[in-house]
Amino acid sequence: MIQGLTLLFLMQLLGEGLVFWLHLPLPGPLMGMLILAGWLVWRGAVPEGLRQASGGLLQHLMLLFIPAVAGVMMHFGRVAHEWLPFLAAGIGGAAVTLVVTALTLRWMLRRSGQPLTDDVPEEAA
Incomplete structure (x- = not known):
């Protein structure tokens, strides 16, 4: 390690x-x-x-976000004043992350030879 x-x-x-x-x-x-x-x-x-x-x-990845959240809370007044760009960046970043993660998963599944199916197993339903 x-x-x-x-x-x-x-x-x-x-x-x-x-x-x-x-x-x-x-x-x-x-x-x-x-x-x-x-x-x-x-x-x-x-x-x-x-x-x-x-x-x-x-x-323990969540522990790495504590300084970022503390930094945002220190400037809460500015965030409250400029909430629209902050919200747009948050939603846009989450959307980009979701798309890139899905494409990466699809690429890795194809590379590993596992089938790409939309079927949900009976136990999970």
């Missing part, structure tokens, strides 16, 4: 360095995650340490 966390931090550092060096208009952690995604696709598998570290982070 330590190797997985180290890899995540190194990829973030590499992304920060590339963004700074190339003057790219992207956040460094995003660039690091793109590099990590490319490396994982090239490698064809996820190392066990990275799987454990990312699984632990994903289990």
Whole structure:
């Protein structure tokens, strides 16, 4: 697990360095995650340490939203004054996320050879 966390931090550092060096208009952690995604696709598998570290982070993902919510609440007056762009960004972001997630799932199911069906099993109905 330590190797997985180290890899995540190194990829973030590499992304920060590339963004700074190339003057790219992207956040460094995003660039690091793109590099990590490319490396994982090239490698064809996820190392066990990275799987454990990312699984632990994903289990506690809600904790990562606490600073963002606190930041929004600190500027609640501005949000109340400019509620329409805030609402549009929230709804638009959720819609884009939903579409991208559905397309990614469909692509992964096709790649794995599993059938794409709309049938609901009897137990789930």
